[in-house]
Amino acid sequence: MKYDVIIIGAGPGGIFSAYELSKLAPDMKVAVFEAGYALNKRHCPIDGKKIKTCIGCKSCSIMSGFGGAGAFSDGKYNITNDFGGTLYEYIGKKHALELMHYVDEINLAYGGEGTKLYTTAGSSFKKQCIQYDLHLLEASVRHLGTDINYVVLENLYSYLKDKVDFYFDTPVETINIVDGGYEIVCKEGTYSCEKCIISVGRIGSKWMEKVCGELDIPTHSNRVDIGVRVELPAEVFSHITDELYESKIVYRTEKYGDKVRTFCMNPKGAVVNENTNGIITVNGHSYEDPAKQTENTNFALLVAKHFSEPFKDSNGYGESIARLSNMLGGGVIVQRFGDLIRGKRSNKDRIDESFITPTLNATPGDLSLVLPKRILDGIIEMIYALDKVAPGTANDDTLLYGVEVKFYNMEVEVNEKLQSKYDGLYIIGDGSGITHSLSHASASGVYVARNIAEA
Numbered sequence: 001m002k003y004d005v006i007i008i009g010a011g012p013g014g015i016f017s018a019y020e021l022s023k024l025a026p027d028m029k030v031a032v033f034e035a036g037y038a039l040n041k042r043h044c045p046i047d048g049k050k051i052k053t054c055i056g057c058k059s060c061s062i063m064s065g066f067g068g069a070g071a072f073s074d075g076k077y078n079i080t081n082d083f084g085g086t087l088y089e090y091i092g093k094k095h096a097l098e099l100m101h102y103v104d105e106i107n108l109a110y111g112g113e114g115t116k117l118y119t120t121a122g123s124s125f126k127k128q129c130i131q132y133d134l135h136l137l138e139a140s141v142r143h144l145g146t147d148i149n150y151v152v153l154e155n156l157y158s159y160l161k162d163k164v165d166f167y168f169d170t171p172v173e174t175i176n177i178v179d180g181g182y183e184i185v186c187k188e189g190t191y192s193c194e195k196c197i198i199s200v201g202r203i204g205s206k207w208m209e210k211v212c213g214e215l216d217i218p219t220h221s222n223r224v225d226i227g228v229r230v231e232l233p234a235e236v237f238s239h240i241t242d243e244l245y246e247s248k249i250v251y252r253t254e255k256y257g258d259k260v261r262t263f264c265m266n267p268k269g270a271v272v273n274e275n276t277n278g279i280i281t282v283n284g285h286s287y288e289d290p291a292k293q294t295e296n297t298n299f300a301l302l303v304a305k306h307f308s309e310p311f312k313d314s315n316g317y318g319e320s321i322a323r324l325s326n327m328l329g330g331g332v333i334v335q336r337f338g339d340l341i342r343g344k345r346s347n348k349d350r351i352d353e354s355f356i357t358p359t360l361n362a363t364p365g366d367l368s369l370v371l372p373k374r375i376l377d378g379i380i381e382m383i384y385a386l387d388k389v390a391p392g393t394a395n396d397d398t399l400l401y402g403v404e405v406k407f408y409n410m411e412v413e414v415n416e417k418l419q420s421k422y423d424g425l426y427i428i429g430d431g432s433g434i435t436h437s438l439s440h441a442s443a444s445g446v447y448v449a450r451n452i453a454e455a
């Protein structure tokens with residue numbers, strides 16, 4: 001089969017490339033290859049009863065399939081250059097924001113209408129934070145919620161399915177450079193195209209590394225974020241989440257001068273497992289529908305670890321720490337803050353006696369046996385700092401789940417068109433290492449599609 005454009009990966013980056021091509025170049029023959037399943041076939045087997053923890057499916061339905069890693073996410077669509085990626089370094093801050101707004105409009109048109117847009121602009125909370133050396137980052141955030149996010153994806157798929165050829169459950173194995181374009185090799189066959197957009201996300205990081213090695217595309221890698229997911233009664237953060245929904249707060253520790261930040265805040269949400277290449281870490285999400293909400297709020301506290309020469313494998317470092325928690329707890333470990341401070345392992349009895357009910361069935365344990373001292377000290381210092389703006393954060397019963405790791409794909413060398421050193425081979429979204437969010441990944445998809453349509 002010969003296509004004008006082949007897109008690898010049906011996450012937000014791939015979907016919005018396909019969407020924009022269908023609008024601007026409807027005559028182009030476009031195909032999307034996706035390792036995971038169609039949206040309606042994506043089911044995580046964990047039901048909390050028969051199957052309680054991750055069983056390592058061949059294709060993780062949480063991370064893979066139509067909608068990508070974002071499909072069951074909280075659908076927090078952050079419109080900002082302050083976090084979520086460095087797309088602006090390639091295309092400029094104004095252009096990056098314009099594209100994020102454009103995607104937001106499409107999300108609204110495809111089912112997100114009526115969802116709320118929160119903003120930090122003019123918030124009095126910023127002043128309160130700064131008094132305690134806590135720094136609130138600027139952003140507007142559209143909260144679609146896991147339920148509405150799913151509806152938007154369903155509608156986008158209905159729109160695209162007759163305009164684009166979708167190949168689900170079809171991982172691409174290799175990309176060959178041939179005369180006039182590229183050859184996409186899958187187990188089922190070989191397909192050719194003039195232009196290829198690679199958008200394989202975080203789950204495709206190892207594959208991306210392999211392809212870059214084979215095609216001699218330079219990459220750079222030196223960062224991983226490691227930490228815990230905090231879960232506490234929703235009331236503790238309600239004055240913040242009611243106004244801002246999500247607040248990204250950065251704190252520099254007194255002890256080491258390390259930066260610790262809050263990440264992915266889920267008011268009245270649930271803590272969930274995440275399986276990246278067989279390693280089980282923790283994440284969180286929440287629903288827009290009040291009937292599905294919980295009594296708890298969760299968010300991550302992360303410390304960024306940058307490495308210098310000679311160590312290059314920052315993801316390997318994060319994986320090793322996550323493996324340690326998997327080894328000790330058979331998956332994710334949960335510990336009460338009070339137990340951590342007193343040097344005690346949490347056990348089932350103490351968790352059951354707590355005033356807070358965990359939303360994830362994790363193994364009670366001791367995070368100090370897993371997390372490096374420097375990272376753990378930073379997290380503890382941040383919890384006490386947050387306690388000043390949200391009293392109750394440092395309560396004994398506050399739950400810490402570990403580990404949460406944000407793996408950053410190595411940054412692939414691309415030019416200002418997000419094109420690799422090969423003409424017509426584009427690398428976008430989280431798989432490029434340039435984006436780490438729904439909004440930036442989607443915007444990068446629109447951006448390359450426009451470049452291709454204009455060429």
Ligand SMILES: Cc1cc2nc3c(=O)[nH]c(=O)nc-3n(C[C@H](O)[C@H](O)[C@H](O)COP(=O)(O)OP(=O)(O)OC[C@H]3O[C@@H](n4cnc5c(N)ncnc54)[C@H](O)[C@@H]3O)c2cc1C
Nearest residue numbers: 009011013035064065068069073076172201204429430438
């Ligand atoms: C639980 C969870 C909650 C999240 N919540 C939020 C949130 O609220 N807000 C936010 O901004 N971000 C959130 N994120 C992050 C967000 O989902 C990602 O930043 C975003 O999905 C990246 O989009 P992408 O298209 O680059 O990659 P992905 O969404 O990861 O999609 C890549 C796709 O490529 C496929 N693929 C990989 N390799 C191959 C191959 N060789 N052949 C074919 N297909 C392949 C994968 O199966 C996958 O479906 C969350 C992530 C998770 C896991």
